[in-house]
Amino acid sequence: MSNAQQIEGKAFVLGKNIDTDQIIPAEHLVYSLDDPEERKFYGRYALSGVPDAESGLPEGNTPLVEEDKFESEYSIIVGGPNFGCGSSREHAPASLDIAGIQAIIAPTFARIFYRNSVDGGFVIPYESLEDLSSKVATGDTLRIDPQNRSVHNITQDETYEIRPLGSVADIVQAGGIFEFARKEGMIPCH
Amino acid sequence: MGMTLTEKILANHSDSSSVEPGESVWVDVDVLMTHDVCGPPSIGIFQKQFGEDARVWDKEKLVIIPDHYIFTKDKYANRNVDILRGFAADQDLPYFYDVGSDDYKGVCHIALPEEGFTRPGEVLFGTDSHTCTAGAFGQFATGIGNTDAAFIMGTGKLWVKVPETMRFDFEGTSMPPYLMAKDIILQIIGDIGVDGATYRTMEFGGPGITAMTMEDRMTLTNMVIEAGGKNGVVEPDAKTEAYVRERTDKDFEPVYSDADATYHSRYSYNLEDMVPMVAKPHSPDNKATALELEGTKLDRAYIGSCTGGKLSDFEAAAEIIAGNELKLDTYIVPATTEIADKLETHTLNGKPLIQIFRDAGCHIGQASCAACLGGPSDTFGRLNNAEVCISTTNRNYPGRMGSKEAQVYLASPYTVAASAVTGKITDPRVFIQETVI
Numbered sequence: 001m002s003n004a005q006q007i008e009g010k011a012f013v014l015g016k017n018i019d020t021d022q023i024i025p026a027e028h029l030v031y032s033l034d035d036p037e038e039r040k041f042y043g044r045y046a047l048s049g050v051p052d053a054e055s056g057l058p059e060g061n062t063p064l065v066e067e068d069k070f071e072s073e074y075s076i077i078v079g080g081p082n083f084g085c086g087s088s089r090e091h092a093p094a095s096l097d098i099a100g101i102q103a104i105i106a107p108t109f110a111r112i113f114y115r116n117s118v119d120g121g122f123v124i125p126y127e128s129l130e131d132l133s134s135k136v137a138t139g140d141t142l143r144i145d146p147q148n149r150s151v152h153n154i155t156q157d158e159t160y161e162i163r164p165l166g167s168v169a170d171i172v173q174a175g176g177i178f179e180f181a182r183k184e185g186m187i188p189c190h
Numbered sequence: 191m192g193m194t195l196t197e198k199i200l201a202n203h204s205d206s207s208s209v210e211p212g213e214s215v216w217v218d219v220d221v222l223m224t225h226d227v228c229g230p231p232s233i234g235i236f237q238k239q240f241g242e243d244a245r246v247w248d249k250e251k252l253v254i255i256p257d258h259y260i261f262t263k264d265k266y267a268n269r270n271v272d273i274l275r276g277f278a279a280d281q282d283l284p285y286f287y288d289v290g291s292d293d294y295k296g297v298c299h300i301a302l303p304e305e306g307f308t309r310p311g312e313v314l315f316g317t318d319s320h321t322c323t324a325g326a327f328g329q330f331a332t333g334i335g336n337t338d339a340a341f342i343m344g345t346g347k348l349w350v351k352v353p354e355t356m357r358f359d360f361e362g363t364s365m366p367p368y369l370m371a372k373d374i375i376l377q378i379i380g381d382i383g384v385d386g387a388t389y390r391t392m393e394f395g396g397p398g399i400t401a402m403t404m405e406d407r408m409t410l411t412n413m414v415i416e417a418g419g420k421n422g423v424v425e426p427d428a429k430t431e432a433y434v435r436e437r438t439d440k441d442f443e444p445v446y447s448d449a450d451a452t453y454h455s456r457y458s459y460n461l462e463d464m465v466p467m468v469a470k471p472h473s474p475d476n477k478a479t480a481l482e483l484e485g486t487k488l489d490r491a492y493i494g495s496c497t498g499g500k501l502s503d504f505e506a507a508a509e510i511i512a513g514n515e516l517k518l519d520t521y522i523v524p525a526t527t528e529i530a531d532k533l534e535t536h537t538l539n540g541k542p543l544i545q546i547f548r549d550a551g552c553h554i555g556q557a558s559c560a561a562c563l564g565g566p567s568d569t570f571g572r573l574n575n576a577e578v579c580i581s582t583t584n585r586n587y588p589g590r591m592g593s594k595e596a597q598v599y600l601a602s603p604y605t606v607a608a609s610a611v612t613g614k615i616t617d618p619r620v621f622i623q624e625t626v627i
């Protein structure tokens with residue numbers, strides 16, 4: 001994951017209430033996150049629980065990660081409200097990170113998912129002022145500019161507003177809660 | 191300017207004398223709870239970040255309660271309990287409720303109050319989304335992920351964004367005889383939706399709350415996460431103090447919302463107007479009244495979990511089940527071993543509750559989460575096929591209690607028991623004498 005600099009990449013669009021079971025179905029939680037070979041499977045199965053018709057809107061039937069691949073060609077997810085609801089499972093933001101996702105833009109996030117994304121240093125959750133899941137199409141190229149609180153849709157030449165990261169900006173910048181705490185001297189360096 | 195109860199607790203545990211919604215503060219943690227599913231990965235991160243030999247910040251404040259995948263042959267599930275056992279021994283933890291020992295408790299959110307960890311005015315984090323249950327005691331309590339839990343294990347601190355508070359007032363001085371706290375919270379979730387309280391506190395108050403028992407209040411705060419809430423709170427009163435003092439010697443300082451506190455929004459419900467509610471498959475906000483669904487065919491009834499597996503839940507179910515034959519396969523799972531013991535000693539018309547359930551042919555399980563979250567395929571009460579179940583639990587997303595083909599209706603213990611007797615969804619008012627006339 002990168003820090004709060006500009007991010008440019010292709011968008012993958014989803015609807016509302018995307019829960020942690022859709023992000024990474026429970027049957028795949030057997031892989032170890034510490035083993036480099038097993039870890040790749042989290043990328044392989046990221047978003048595999050989303051019903052086909054709702055995967056990669058508006059057309060649907062587009063997987064985030066192609067069959068037999070471990071990383072996605074998309075780097076930004078655009079979702080509807082309540083993104084990441086459900087369990088407190090940290091494998092959810094981790095699997096998106098492993099698939100190559102850098103940021104998620106949604107009007108609201110379920111709070112445990114939001115915290116896990118930021119504190120684990122997995123993906124950056126940006127809150128949009130409006131629901132962009134009906135404005136952006138899967139495959140559009142977006143540029144997120146946190147400084148200007150905006151997202152530019154290069155494909156459609158439109159600009160949308162995002163909220164500032166506020167108090168979590170420093171943790172995002174550091175790359176997670178442990179990195180932040182080391183920088184601040186709250187905990188000793190390795 | 192005045193503060194809400196939640197704002198005050200967070201201010202008291204931070205460097206600031208006052209806090210406002212939206213600001214982030216670092217708070218000192220009074221209790222960290224973890225269980226067999228999230229404990230092992232949290233311990234893994236703790237050891238990776240702080241070193242293999244690192245000690246937890248305060249062993250008196252870490253509580254480990256295995257409860258999820260307990261009575262199973264699944265080797266990964268059993269390995270998880272072994273990891274907890276090893277860690278508790280290495281760290282010499284006084285509060286580890288080991289499986290198979292006399293200390294074993296069962297469902298963590300009910301075990302925490304029973305063991306005196308839900309103290310008013312304190313801050314509790316847990317690696318489980320229903321940690322919000324403890325807010326019934328005027329504690330700030332919320333769920334977190336493994337990274338955050340590992341951070342607390344090493345530092346005793348965590349950052350929190352101060353939530354805005356939504357206030358829910360209940361009018362009416364007593365609960366109507368057919369109404370349970372489960373009906374009230376299903377009504378509220380149905381009204382505001384599964385993301386209606388996202389990032390926010392749900393604060394429950396008014397004369398109706400005073401009338402409720404601690405267990406009723408726990409049912410309300412338990413399900414705030416089903417509306418997306420960060421935490422739920424009830425202001426402590428004499429009942430709270432009596433409950434907590436009986437279970438801990440530790441000092442605590444209750445806090446209360448100021449009269450001029452600022453609320454995000456206010457809602458008011460009159461207990462007299464409320465009726466038995468059901469959440470239809472596959473979402474807790476998919477509300478209907480029990481009456482509207484009367485006649486819906488069912489295969490199974492399930493009474494258990496941190497929401498509906500408390501003593502009062504079984505007392506309510508027994509009132510209806512006593513002396514009746516059941517048309518549904520009915521599963522009884524006490525949340526904790528303390529409740530299981532009370533089912534033997536508490537009686538209705540001279541008969542122990544457990545006997546009432548046995549005589550009616552119920553299947554009786556051991557204290558744990560059991561089929562509330564599906565679990566390994568040999569889990570007691572798990573829905574392994576396309577069954578239709580009415581349950582006192584809290585979530586009915588596809589696959590939550592096992593098979594994705596199954597359908598789950600959420601309801602109060604009265605409604606579940608009434609439906610077990612008839613075989614179909616049934617408004618319990620037909621069984622409750624006082625209200626029929």
Ligand code: SF4
Pocket residue numbers: 258297298299318320495496497558559562563583584
């Ligand atoms: S009883 Fe159900 S909701 Fe409660 S902690 Fe266990 S699995 Fe979670």
